[in-house]
Amino acid sequence: MTAKILDGKAIAQQIEVEIHERAAAFEARTGRRPGLAAVLVGDDPASQVYVRNKERACARVGIQSHMHRLPDDTTAAELMALIAQLNADPAVSGILVQLPLPAGIDPTPILDAIDPAKDVDCFHPQNVGLVSQGRPRFLPCTPHGVLQILHRSGISAAGKHAVIIGRSEIVGKPMALMLMQKDSTCGSSAANATVTVCHSRTADMPAICRTADILIAAIGKPKFVTADMVKPGAAVIDVGINRTDDGLCGDVDFESVKEVASAITPVPGGVGPLTVVMLMENTLRAAEWQAA
Ligand code: GUN
Numbered sequence: 001m002t003a004k005i006l007d008g009k010a011i012a013q014q015i016e017v018e019i020h021e022r023a024a025a026f027e028a029r030t031g032r033r034p035g036l037a038a039v040l041v042g043d044d045p046a047s048q049v050y051v052r053n054k055e056r057a058c059a060r061v062g063i064q065s066h067m068h069r070l071p072d073d074t075t076a077a078e079l080m081a082l083i084a085q086l087n088a089d090p091a092v093s094g095i096l097v098q099l100p101l102p103a104g105i106d107p108t109p110i111l112d113a114i115d116p117a118k119d120v121d122c123f124h125p126q127n128v129g130l131v132s133q134g135r136p137r138f139l140p141c142t143p144h145g146v147l148q149i150l151h152r153s154g155i156s157a158a159g160k161h162a163v164i165i166g167r168s169e170i171v172g173k174p175m176a177l178m179l180m181q182k183d184s185t186c187g188s189s190a191a192n193a194t195v196t197v198c199h200s201r202t203a204d205m206p207a208i209c210r211t212a213d214i215l216i217a218a219i220g221k222p223k224f225v226t227a228d229m230v231k232p233g234a235a236v237i238d239v240g241i242n243r244t245d246d247g248l249c250g251d252v253d254f255e256s257v258k259e260v261a262s263a264i265t266p267v268p269g270g271v272g273p274l275t276v277v278m279l280m281e282n283t284l285r286a287a288e289w290q291a292a
Pocket residue numbers: 096097098099100121141142170
């Protein structure tokens with residue numbers, strides 16, 4: 001079997017068209033564009049690429065981006081002052097602080113200081129709590145992107161065994177919550193799965209992975225998932241973006257796994273484009289609520 005390649009870029013473009021229409025309707029109704037403030041501290045090369053991609057996506061869908069590039073020696077107090085200013089600015093619908101912050105700045109109090117109504121990354125404890133209760137205000141961007149890929153590729157998660165490798169706060173943990181959700185949330189029907197989360201202390205991970213109908217890799221280890229860990233016919237979603245000497249690669253050994261799986265996301269061009277577009281969706285959602 002050779003897997004169907006799930007084209008994240010094409011799916012993201014399809015969603016961008018929908019967001020562009022909604023953003024135009026918002027502008028026609030309110031006389032202003034939704035606004036996304038992005039805060040980048042320091043000169044981490046990967047973060048610079050991610051923020052530039054977000055800025056470009058804003059321009060494509062009709063969202064005003066407000067960029068704040070701050071030097072590496074910015075203090076926590078200065079960052080807090082900027083967050084307070086952005087919280088109070090009516091032109092700013094959503095705020096994102098690009099992670100990681102430089103060593104020496106604890107991200108937790110900074111992220112907690114973002115107005116939950118503007119927390120388009122869905123990192124604030126209030127928004128995380130709402131997701132866990134199945135009544136989300138925002139959906140976390142990367143897990144939401146994964147659900148959109150499954151949904152728009154005709155892969156239902158209902159009744160399936162979904163195995164997630166990785167328990168991060170940004171991907172693994174919210175992904176598990178969303179996949180086990182009873183009802184479809186925020187327009188995505190991919191839910192009602194039976195979920196297992198694997199992590200660094202899991203015993204016999206390959207055996208668990210082999211029971212997955214949907215296998216989601218989010219651990220940040222290049223080519224960690226090999227063909228022997230995949231049940232024939234499974235759908236494999238690769239959230240990893242790893243920079244190696246041979247270039248960019250995911251957490252899945254794409255070449256071998258594509259011979260076993262029924263569907264697989266590539267890296268790049270899989271989950272990555274969806275993460276950005278779901279951030280646009282959250283920003284628009286924030287603007288719509290704030291204007292209501
Ligand atoms: N760094 C890596 N992923 C993310 C993300 O989803 N949001 C932010 N703000 N920073 C990140």
